Amino acid sequence: MTLFTKTLFTKKSGIVLVLLTASGSLSAAEIANNNITEAEIKAAQDAWGKALIQISDDYRSGGIEKAKTTATAVLDGAYGYNNGPVLFKPTLAGGEQTFRLNQEGALAYFVGNNQAYPADTGFALKNWKSYNYDNAAVYINGDMALTMGKVHLIDRDNKETTVDKTWGFKKGDDGKVRIVLHHSSLPYAG
Amino acid sequence: MTLFTKTLFTKKSGIVLVLLTASGSLSAAEIANNNITEAEIKAAQDAWGKALIQISDDYRSGGIEKAKTTATAVLDGAYGYNNGPVLFKPTLAGGEQTFRLNQEGALAYFVGNNQAYPADTGFALKNWKSYNYDNAAVYINGDMALTMGKVHLIDRDNKETTVDKTWGFKKGDDGKVRIVLHHSSLPYAG
Amino acid sequence: MTLFTKTLFTKKSGIVLVLLTASGSLSAAEIANNNITEAEIKAAQDAWGKALIQISDDYRSGGIEKAKTTATAVLDGAYGYNNGPVLFKPTLAGGEQTFRLNQEGALAYFVGNNQAYPADTGFALKNWKSYNYDNAAVYINGDMALTMGKVHLIDRDNKETTVDKTWGFKKGDDGKVRIVLHHSSLPYAG
């Protein structure tokens, strides 16, 4: 927005011009907005499923090493482990290893093959083919958003797995959205 | 958004239906967003000037008591004094009374007539007629927004007063936007 | 903090005095802090268990009406339903009623006796006697905090129920902390 100048204030037309100026949009250089948007939340949720399927595909085409490389990149980019603990309760994790606060624990969950996590069989290695989700509700607070809903995963045998999933997303200074909370659980059977 | 149901998953068309569902908008009952918006910032800035002129009008029509009543209502509604201190440096305040952290000090500044603030002549009593502003930049962070720019006030003698003004706005749990910071100063003459 | 005055600046000792002033604490009237603290998080977690046991006690002593009255008061005070949806996935809720975004659904879960929620048997009516929790991690972001960990409930027959629980707490303008997210699930059995 250009700065107000005296010449705009000729007695007759000045005020109209000023009002036009005042209602003009600010350019990118003149506005900062650190808040997370619904579009960014959706993009992050879409990316999560796409990444899971990518790890699965890479495992089939390149084995565990390729899957591990991809999973590490996903965790580096999509989760907040590089900034501190992530509150992660994976679907199929229990006992003393229920919570995966650091990246090693998350990687073990997704691709297994870590003796320190003997129960992990590699959730991302299970031949996933497609993914969709249905948010029951979304809560936005500053640079953080919480989502809760059903997530559906379908494998290459068309077997569907549904989980109840809560995500907490945090938008960083770099504008990237990362998962800082992830609670996934099997539906209650009744 | 309606919850996902099994019947959508007929083998052939189910996934398309699910994707449509997932991209649907959430209703008001399913989304919470505590963040302040550009529209809310603009509305609060517009309201500030309108309120100043209203106090001025009420002073002319009803004297100091009417002006005081209006100013009190404005401070109750548009400033955050009921929740704690407001960081307020009025344009024409100096010395040991430069900062008006509580509502009494703010009221004294706007309508004067308070022996505890002998230098205050009542900024809102000065026959204001119109108001406009020009934001140089806006910074949005969660439920808080900061604006900085020029504010122009014109009185009934068409005399214009321009100030450099910074506002800090906070959106409350009730969805209302209140001023929590206000630094106003005369332009540097050079 | 008292304002800096000229008299402090006698050439020899002035600077020392000024430094003392500058390091003084601000009084309550001079500082506002909207952030949630670890102590407030702990108090909210403690209160949740205490409230659950209270509902249980009131059910035994006064029947369903007394339990319902207490549960309603708990939901009004400790959950954020009065400000919008709460992202609530109770432990024993499934199917199309997995998520309880509004207060009616939450009340049905805790005290049952609502024909619209036929699967609900009243989680808070189950003779709870004691409660403790063990946070695996806590994430604090502004006025919001997320906790994830194990929660243990023991009933009057000394039977223990353990759940994996995620809470999202939001501190309001009134300084009160309310639950805006609650995902509870039975441990994965492996």
Added chain:
Amino acid sequence: MTLFTKTLFTKKSGIVLVLLTASGSLSAAEIANNNITEAEIKAAQDAWGKALIQISDDYRSGGIEKAKTTATAVLDGAYGYNNGPVLFKPTLAGGEQTFRLNQEGALAYFVGNNQAYPADTGFALKNWKSYNYDNAAVYINGDMALTMGKVHLIDRDNKETTVDKTWGFKKGDDGKVRIVLHHSSLPYAG
């Protein structure tokens, strides 16, 4: 905090042990806190004055190039220009160049010698010797803090300059605190 284990629950002493555990502090690996603290605010305010004096000293010892290098480093480290606009209204800036939203404008203000900013004489070149400040009030909201108060600068001739100053600080993902808002003005003379 160590995870809760069954062995703690021997019938007689278990609950006491659990309560002790639950009241234990979380380690750095188990807690994330993005909020800005009063200590961080004070450190940032102290650093601002120290940096100003450093530029002044470097100008005397090494001329304009050394001053410029130091000032650039200060702006890179202490201001948020690398993330977007900074709402900066320097004390002695007026007219169409009142606001310095980008780093070039801020640098010109502090060290002058920029033909695009002909009125700038270099505020940081003025032989500053000591600095102190007196916060009238502080407002903390998440990772952002606002301060308002008097700032006193004393030059090598013992001449004191006092300004009314508002700062907005933002804590970044890297834990560093940067100025995103800075409104400085000469005291109102009355």
